[in-house]
Amino acid sequence: MAERVHLVGAAEIRAMLGNLSRQRVNVIINSRRFPEPYQELVMGKVWDKRDVEAWIATHRPELTDE
Template sequence: MGAHEIRLRLGGVSRQRAYQVTCRQDFPGPIADLAQGKVWLRQDVEDWMTVHRQDQAGTEEL
């Protein structure tokens, strides 16, 4: 999942806020850094949200 999908999963936060979240030391590391940007494993992001964002966890519709 890319930064845009992470923004959506976090409830439509700003790009800046998504960047702040993905730079946290406890946020999973990206699996690749492509020309379009970093990408993360969806399950890693979902697992992080389960612990850190209970209000947003499990509401995926994509």
């Protein structure tokens, strides 16, 4: 059985980052250091939640639960 991928968009990433402004989140998700999107849909880009969580753990460790 294939592993299930949990996808997140900009709104979910915004919440994961502590409700930054939409403009700030757009700067972050469009930076070269942010993970590549899993897919780009008509409604926008989506990311694998695990990739975003790993990025947060590295670049914003104060936001992790650990």
